[in-house]
Amino acid sequence: MYQWDFSILWSYRWLFWNGLLVTLGFTVAIVVLGLIVGLAAGLLRLARFAPIRWVAQAYVEVFRCTPILVQLVWFYYALPILAGIEMTATTAAVLALSLYGGAFYAEIVRGGIASIEAGQSEAALALGMTPGQAMRRIVLPQALKRMVPPLMNQSIIQLKNTSLVSVLAVPDLLYQGQAAAHDSYRPLEIYTLVAVLYFAVLFPLTLLVGRLERRLARAD
Amino acid sequence: MSTAPMIEVSALKKVFGDHTVLRSVDLKVAPGEVVALIGPSGSGKSTLLRCLNLLVVPDGGAVRVGGRSFRFGASASLPGAGELAKFRAATGMVFQQFNLFPHMSALANVMEGPVTVRRMARAQAETLARSLLAKVGLADKAEQYPSRLSGGQKQRVAIARALAMEPAVMLFDEATSALDPELVGEVLGVMQSLAAEGMTMVIVTHEIAFARDVADRVVFLRDGVIHEDGPARQVIDAPREEATRAFLSHFHRQRES
Numbered sequence: 431m432y433q434w435d436f437s438i439l440w441s442y443r444w445l446f447w448n449g450l451l452v453t454l455g456f457t458v459a460i461v462v463l464g465l466i467v468g469l470a471a472g473l474l475r476l477a478r479f480a481p482i483r484w485v486a487q488a489y490v491e492v493f494r495c496t497p498i499l500v501q502l503v504w505f506y507y508a509l510p511i512l513a514g515i516e517m518t519a520t521t522a523a524v525l526a527l528s529l530y531g532g533a534f535y536a537e538i539v540r541g542g543i544a545s546i547e548a549g550q551s552e553a554a555l556a557l558g559m560t561p562g563q564a565m566r567r568i569v570l571p572q573a574l575k576r577m578v579p580p581l582m583n584q585s586i587i588q589l590k591n592t593s594l595v596s597v598l599a600v601p602d603l604l605y606q607g608q609a610a611a612h613d614s615y616r617p618l619e620i621y622t623l624v625a626v627l628y629f630a631v632l633f634p635l636t637l638l639v640g641r642l643e644r645r646l647a648r649a650d
Numbered sequence: 651m652s653t654a655p656m657i658e659v660s661a662l663k664k665v666f667g668d669h670t671v672l673r674s675v676d677l678k679v680a681p682g683e684v685v686a687l688i689g690p691s692g693s694g695k696s697t698l699l700r701c702l703n704l705l706v707v708p709d710g711g712a713v714r715v716g717g718r719s720f721r722f723g724a725s726a727s728l729p730g731a732g733e734l735a736k737f738r739a740a741t742g743m744v745f746q747q748f749n750l751f752p753h754m755s756a757l758a759n760v761m762e763g764p765v766t767v768r769r770m771a772r773a774q775a776e777t778l779a780r781s782l783l784a785k786v787g788l789a790d791k792a793e794q795y796p797s798r799l800s801g802g803q804k805q806r807v808a809i810a811r812a813l814a815m816e817p818a819v820m821l822f823d824e825a826t827s828a829l830d831p832e833l834v835g836e837v838l839g840v841m842q843s844l845a846a847e848g849m850t851m852v853i854v855t856h857e858i859a860f861a862r863d864v865a866d867r868v869v870f871l872r873d874g875v876i877h878e879d880g881p882a883r884q885v886i887d888a889p890r891e892e893a894t895r896a897f898l899s900h901f902h903r904q905r906e907s
Contacts, residue, residue, distance in 0.1 A: 552705055553749035553808075557763040557815060558739025560731050567766055571753050 436619050442610040449606030450627060456524070456602060457589040463528035464588065465581070468535020473565075475540045486536070493533035499594050501526045506598050519598040527595070531588045535581060542577035543569060579643040586635055590628070603627060656681040656716060656819060656850045657702060663710035663722075664697055664874075671697045672874045674711070679819075682848040686861035686882065689871035690897055695854045698871065699821050702852060703741040704734055716740055716818045739767055742812030746824040748804040750796040756783060756807045757792040763815045775814075782810040786840050802833030806840055813844075820844065822853040838864075858901045862886040870894045 439446075474486035493501065506522035509515075517525075546569050554564035596605035607624040611617035657679040664672040671694045679685050687695040700706035701713060710723040718737050720729050729737070751759050760779035764770040770778070783789050786806035796804055805825060812820060822841065826834045838857065842864050845851055855861055861868050861882060868885040870878040870893070878891045889895045 547747075547749075549745060549747050549749035550751065553743075553745060553751070555735070556703055556705060556738055556741075556743040556745075557811070558735050558767040560735045562731075563735075563766055567762065568751055572751075575753070 432618065434619060435616065436623075438614050438616050439619055439623050442606075442614070442620070445606045445610050446603065446623065446627065449601060449603035450631075452601055452606075453589070453592050453603040454631070456527070456592045456595065456600075457585075459524055460527040460531055460588055460592070461585045463524065464531030464535055467528060467532030469539055471532060471536035472539025472543065475536060476543060489529075490533045490536050493530050494537075498526070498530050498591055499597065501530055502594055502598060519595075519600050523595040523598055523600050527588065527591060530591070531584065534584050534587075538577050538580045538584060539573075542573040542580075545576055546573050575646060579639055579646065582635070582639045582642070586632055586639070589632060589635075593628070653681055655679055656683070657852070658714040658719075659698075659702070659711065661711040662698070662701060662708050662713065664694070664701060664706060665709050670874055672701070672708070675871075675874070675876055677869065677876070677879075679850060679852060681850055683867065684845045684849075684851045684853065684865045685867045685869060686865035687852065687854045687869050687871060688856070688858065688861060688897070693871040694874040695871045696823055699743075699823050699852060699854050702819070702821055703738045703743055704729070705738075705743070735767070739763075739815055740818050742815055742817035742820045744805065744808050744812055744820070744822045744825045746827050748796075748801070748808045748828070750799075750804050750808055750811070752796050755793050755795055756788065756799065756810075759796070759807055760811045760814050763811060767815065779810070779814055782813050783807070785813075786810045787836070800833060801829045802836045805829065805837045809837075809840055809844075819850045819852070822851065822855070824854050824856065826855070826857060858886060858898065870897065872897070 471486045471489055474482050475490070477483050477486070502523060505526040506517065506519055509522070510517045550568050550572065551561075551564045554568040555561070559567065592602055593604040595602050596608065599605065603624060607620050611620040614620065655678040657677070659675060659677040662672050662675040662677075663670070675694075675698060677685075677698070687698060689695045697706055701708050702715065704713065704720070707728065708722040712719060712721045714720075715737070718740065720726075720737070722728075750756075751762065754762065757776065757779050760782055761772070761775040764775040764778060765772060780789065780792060783792050786809055788803060788806055788810070791799060791803060791807070796807070799807065809825075825841070826837050829837065834857070838860050841851070841853070841860075845864050853861070853865065863882075865882040867880065868878075868882045869876055870885060870889070870891070872893050877893045878885055878889060880890070885894065886898065889898060
């Protein structure tokens with residue numbers, strides 16, 4: 431019978447704390463960058479000029495249809511050689527995760543905009559707005575409201591995806607956990623704590639999304 | 651008529667896929683004139699109306715409203731987004747489904763055109779919007795969101811929103827078709843008072859009695875062709891064309907039953 435001993439965790443508290451900060455920092459960075467990329471790609475997928483739509487769609491499909499773990503490894507090992515540039519593990523990880531998230535955000539953005547009735551932009555155009563004004567003033571504000579819950583869900587998945595950066599030796603929560611496990615020979619306690627920490631961050635966020643979804647449903 | 655027409659459409663053609671919706675339509679509307687477009691569904695009357703503010707871009711012919719005109723067809727280049735926007739700013743349109751902006755109050759809906767398109771100062775736009783809401787009888791609903799308004803109130807806000815651009819022409823696309831019968835009157839009332847003020851109006855409608863009483867002219871469309879165009883009472887009460895008679899007989903039967 432295995433003897434659980436959680437008391438050893440205390441001596442690694444700063445390791446976990448630093449790992450957690452790296453994980454949260456990564457999440458903020460890839461969510462912000464991913465949203466920028468995703469909004470741009472989502473809008474481009476609705477462009478009037480067909481080749482622009484194709485480029486945006488190609489981007490989305492490439493990143494949706496390859497595993498994120500493969501992308502991380504490829505960005506760190508293959509891209510620097512291909513492009514003849516040097517890249518730290520952190521840069522490669524931020525790049526891969528942002529572009530991966532951006533592909534999913536782009537589909538949410540495109541779907542959100544497409545869900546707004548054609549009559550809304552017709553009414554805006556009939557007032558004399560340019561297509562850009564109609565998008566900014568009329569369509570996007572309504573679409574964004576519908577996009578918020580799926581965007582937040584995708585961001586929660588992104589937080590979980592950051593655990594994959596540990597394969598590139600980026601010192602996130604999981605990587606620090608692995609270090610502590612090797613050091614203490616107590617992997618069961620360590621990985622239990624790692625799981626609990628991820629849960630402690632993510633569970634309140636999912637509750638928040640659920641509340642937001644219900645509030646938006648009532649407002650409609 | 652001695653003055654130049656406010657709206658002039660010539661040889662207008664529109665094709666959707668392999669279906670010709672409008673075949674060489676000519677139409678002139680004088681300043682201050684009220685023209686009702688009637689006809690069976692699929693006759694092209696809504697498409698014709700939407701060609702007047704280029705929400706539908708014609709495949710051939712010419713459209714002029716006020717001082718701006720565009721030619722369409724193989725040889726003509728399509729107008730740019732900015733040109734189209736300027737053209738549309740001079741025409742107001744009211745839609746069957748209202749199309750109010752649901753994320754804005756009634757007041758903000760009416761202010762949107764002046765602020766965004768005409769770059770009017772907010773205070774001035776608000777004064778204008780409040781006076782227009784009062785004009786359509788909704789001064790007390792300014793702060794309400796569209797979801798809290800009845801269909802008739804929504805449509806009156808939509809009329810105020812279109813008027814806020816101070817357009818030369820108002821286009822009504824089956825403005826009362828989506829309303830409960832008891833709410834039709836309040837919208838027709840607003841349209842009637844606009845007509846009385848001398849607004850140039852083109853109205854696509856199924857309200858034959860309204861067309862007869864308020865319009866100066868009635869134009870009957872079927873299969874993308876104008877079959878009859880004449881003084882409202884003459885076209886409704888004594889149509890010259892067999893096609894018009896056949897169409898109107900449905901309404902007369904309704905009225906008798």
